[in-house]
Amino acid sequence: MTEIAVKETTDIERVKTFYHLLANTITAGVTNMTVWFALVFWVFLETRSVMATAVVSGIYLVAVAVSGFWFGGLIDRYKKKRVMLLSGLVSFLIYVIGFAIYLTAPPAEFKNPASVILWIFVTLLLMGVIAGNIRNIALPTLITILVPEDRRDRANGLAGTATGITFLITSAISGFLVGHSGMYAVLILAMAMMAVSVIHLAVLSIPEKGIAHADGKPVQLDVRGTLIIIGAIPGMFALIFFTTFNNFLGGVFMGLMDAYGLSLVSVEVWGVLWAFLSCGFIVGGLFIAKWGLGANPLRALFGANICIWTISSLFTIQPSIFLLTSGMFIYLCVGPFIEAAEHTIIQKVVPPERQGRVFGFAQSVEMAASPLTTFFIGPIAELIFIPFMTTGAGVGLIGGWFGTGADRGIALVFTLTGLLGLVMTLLAMNTKYYRLLSYRYMTG
Numbered sequence: 001m002t003e004i005a006v007k008e009t010t011d012i013e014r015v016k017t018f019y020h021l022l023a024n025t026i027t028a029g030v031t032n033m034t035v036w037f038a039l040v041f042w043v044f045l046e047t048r049s050v051m052a053t054a055v056v057s058g059i060y061l062v063a064v065a066v067s068g069f070w071f072g073g074l075i076d077r078y079k080k081k082r083v084m085l086l087s088g089l090v091s092f093l094i095y096v097i098g099f100a101i102y103l104t105a106p107p108a109e110f111k112n113p114a115s116v117i118l119w120i121f122v123t124l125l126l127m128g129v130i131a132g133n134i135r136n137i138a139l140p141t142l143i144t145i146l147v148p149e150d151r152r153d154r155a156n157g158l159a160g161t162a163t164g165i166t167f168l169i170t171s172a173i174s175g176f177l178v179g180h181s182g183m184y185a186v187l188i189l190a191m192a193m194m195a196v197s198v199i200h201l202a203v204l205s206i207p208e209k210g211i212a213h214a215d216g217k218p219v220q221l222d223v224r225g226t227l228i229i230i231g232a233i234p235g236m237f238a239l240i241f242f243t244t245f246n247n248f249l250g251g252v253f254m255g256l257m258d259a260y261g262l263s264l265v266s267v268e269v270w271g272v273l274w275a276f277l278s279c280g281f282i283v284g285g286l287f288i289a290k291w292g293l294g295a296n297p298l299r300a301l302f303g304a305n306i307c308i309w310t311i312s313s314l315f316t317i318q319p320s321i322f323l324l325t326s327g328m329f330i331y332l333c334v335g336p337f338i339e340a341a342e343h344t345i346i347q348k349v350v351p352p353e354r355q356g357r358v359f360g361f362a363q364s365v366e367m368a369a370s371p372l373t374t375f376f377i378g379p380i381a382e383l384i385f386i387p388f389m390t391t392g393a394g395v396g397l398i399g400g401w402f403g404t405g406a407d408r409g410i411a412l413v414f415t416l417t418g419l420l421g422l423v424m425t426l427l428a429m430n431t432k433y434y435r436l437l438s439y440r441y442m443t444g
Contacts, residue, residue: 071360141347157292240361
């Protein structure tokens with residue numbers, strides 16, 4: 001067999017391994033996200049406390065943002081398969097312990113928002129969900145190992161499709177499971193699916209040549225070292241902070257979209273619409289898997305941003321559920337292009353032994369942005385924009401064609417956010433950092 005034939009056979013085997021990993025990631029992702037979604041629903045239904053639900057969400061978002069630094073170090077220091085197995089085992093054991101607490105604790109404890117047992121149970125399950133986040137950082141580093149460079153953009157597109165499938169399944173089953181038997185059925189399913197995921201991963205062969213920094217030193221956050229790695233690549237900081245800025249703007253949609261949508265349709269219709277909209281991730285990911293991102297993923301990233309911010313400035317220009325639905329569907333279809341482009345760039349310009357820390361840093365910084373905006377945008381909309389379009393100067397200035405009322409105040413926030421995102425994208429495209437990173441990718 002010739003050397004070329006051997007290489008082609010090896011590449012085929014590695015790509016097959018990637019598909020197995022993708023299926024495994026979907027299984028684990030559905031498990032962890034079902035626990036997360038169901039936990040939020042269940043806490044509210046048991047306690048009827050909005051504050052308790054907000055605290056659960058806050059703990060999760062902060063933990064995800066902080067843990068990315070440490071998880072990235074773990075992935076770089078140890079075999080990636082070993083770290084992913086540890087992640088699955090930790091989640092499985094936590095769900096077993098959580099199930100035992102759920103069965104033995106007095107039901108009244110779960111209805112009291114000040115109950116210590118309730119918050120031990122909630123915190124424990126959140127730790128299980130967050131432990132699964134290691135996979136989200138490890139997967140793009142494994143794409144670097146398993147997929148040839150000229151096909152990595154397509155593999156990243158499939159990873160985006162996996163996210164869409166996870167979200168779609170989770171959205172469909174979480175509410176039904178909680179409605180049927182509280183957290184009982186949720187935890188039974190979580191233990192079973194996580195066990196399947198761990199067993200499948202254990203027998204899967206992943207070719208890893210070596211371990212970076214296997215020097216016996218304890219794993220640390222190593223933020224300084226990570227900053228040095230990123231700073232050594234021209235334009236990499238600019239890419240991460242550009243995505244972070246976009247997530248700041250994306251937090252506007254997280255904070256206000258439900259309120260706006262429910263001003264147009266019933267809660268039942270809104271829920272069905274989101275099940276449909278989540279298919280946008282799948283469509284976008286499959287498009288990338290088929291046709292890729294082109295010769296320069298950075299160009300695709302900026303093109304995708306121009307698209308989503310243009311759409312964002314227009315889909316609430318009039319109070320129409322059809323306009324909103326079509327705009328949001330396009331928005332979600334284009335979203336995977338941004339993540340796939342960022343991952344494809346990092347996979348090429350960052351050495352493989354350092355990618356875990358870079359992906360972990362990027363996730364921590366980028367994930368921290370949306371919650372901050374979500375926290376502030378509600379009061380801003382309620383105190384400034386809603387009065388502006390209800391009884392303020394906005395009624396006379398633009399109310400004749402834009403509309404008036406509380407929902408139009410929220411709509412104005414979306415329109416201005418879209419315009420701001422579009423302006424910042426166009427400015428970023430004309431900076432030296434774009435040219436430097438683009439040159440590094442094309443010549444690397």
